[in-house]
Amino acid sequence: MPKLGVTSKLYRNTNTYGSPTWTEVSCISDLAVNAAWDEADASSRASRVKQQSKTMMGLEITGKAKVSDTDAGFLAIWAALHSDTPLDCLILNGAKDSNGVRGYRCEFNVFSGNEDQAMANTPYLDFTLKPAASDNFAAYVVVSAGAPVLTTITGA
Amino acid sequence: MTVSSRVLTVCDACVAAISTFWSPTGDDSVERLYEVDLDASTLTGRKVYVFPAGTAWVELGTRAGDVHDERVQVLVVERYTDAGPATKQWVDERVEFVQDAVLDLLDDPREQPVTGYWCQESAVDPVYDIEELTQRKLFLSLASFTFRANDG
Numbered sequence: 001m002p003k004l005g006v007t008s009k010l011y012r013n014t015n016t017y018g019s020p021t022w023t024e025v026s027c028i029s030d031l032a033v034n035a036a037w038d039e040a041d042a043s044s045r046a047s048r049v050k051q052q053s054k055t056m057m058g059l060e061i062t063g064k065a066k067v068s069d070t071d072a073g074f075l076a077i078w079a080a081l082h083s084d085t086p087l088d089c090l091i092l093n094g095a096k097d098s099n100g101v102r103g104y105r106c107e108f109n110v111f112s113g114n115e116d117q118a119m120a121n122t123p124y125l126d127f128t129l130k131p132a133a134s135d136n137f138a139a140y141v142v143v144s145a146g147a148p149v150l151t152t153i154t155g156a
Numbered sequence: 157m158t159v160s161s162r163v164l165t166v167c168d169a170c171v172a173a174i175s176t177f178w179s180p181t182g183d184d185s186v187e188r189l190y191e192v193d194l195d196a197s198t199l200t201g202r203k204v205y206v207f208p209a210g211t212a213w214v215e216l217g218t219r220a221g222d223v224h225d226e227r228v229q230v231l232v233v234e235r236y237t238d239a240g241p242a243t244k245q246w247v248d249e250r251v252e253f254v255q256d257a258v259l260d261l262l263d264d265p266r267e268q269p270v271t272g273y274w275c276q277e278s279a280v281d282p283v284y285d286i287e288e289l290t291q292r293k294l295f296l297s298l299a300s301f302t303f304r305a306n307d308g
Contacts, residue, residue, distance in 0.1 A: 006219055026220035027308060066218050066308050122217075122306050
């Protein structure tokens with residue numbers, strides 16, 4: 001079966017970091033995971049081909065959530081937008097119990113929330129997530145044996 | 157009777173909204189139908205018929221649900237019973253009824269008479285059928301609505 005964006009998942013943790021309870025935020029429409037390394041020049045006289053080193057990886061999530069007065073997922077994003085409390089999220093390209101599904105787990109801050117209230121619109125909140133300062137480092141995830149397996153993206 | 161078809165639910169909501177607004181009495185009525193056989197010689201009162209006209213998927217709404225359209229048509233008919241041709245004032249009053257009790261009522265995005273839906277498109281065409289009016293003394297007006305919902 002082909003993978004589809006509509007069957008991708010954004011889960012939020014409603015329990016502690018060490019003992020997570022994952023609840024899907026289903027009011028999401030479009031979402032994009034943007035992982036990109038900063039580059040540093042590592043060229044030398046040994047080669048005339050420029051060489052680049054990976055330094056730090058940016059992990060930015062942009063998405064749209066359907067505005068609601070009652071949807072718990074939307075309200076969690078809205079609350080995080082207006083506080084310093086990060087959202088512990090599992091962002092996957094499928095269900096969290098489907099083997100082979102991949103993505104990231106990270107404690108995100110919500111850095112922007114733009115709501116177009118044009119008269120003909122159904123309002124959606126355009127939001128941006130970036131990793132928060134935390135001792136719980138971002139990890140990439142591969143679902144294996146029916147559960148997310150986390151691998152921290154390590155430093156030096 | 158409660159129905160589970162989306163388009164029929166929308167039709168029934170339209171019937172309820174018109175009925176609340178208009179409060180028909182005597183031979184006047186508003187109801188949902190699939191077909192109607194208009195016998196101009198026996199028609200009494202003002203009849204408002206609500207028909208399901210279509211249903212369509214539009215696009216993905218969210219990961220949880222879709223955007224879909226339900227199309228409804230509303231037919232307003234009434235026979236002119238006095239002698240001679242229908243008067244201008246009599247037709248004026250029916251045209252105004254269609255505007256106030258059907259068009260402006262059902263396509264109002266602020267009040268949302270159909271819960272969970274907003275009116276995406278609306279039109280009245282014809283405002284009146286000139287052949288029916290002149291040949292059978294029948295006022296006949298057809299309004300069409302597209303109600304849209306985002307179930308995500």
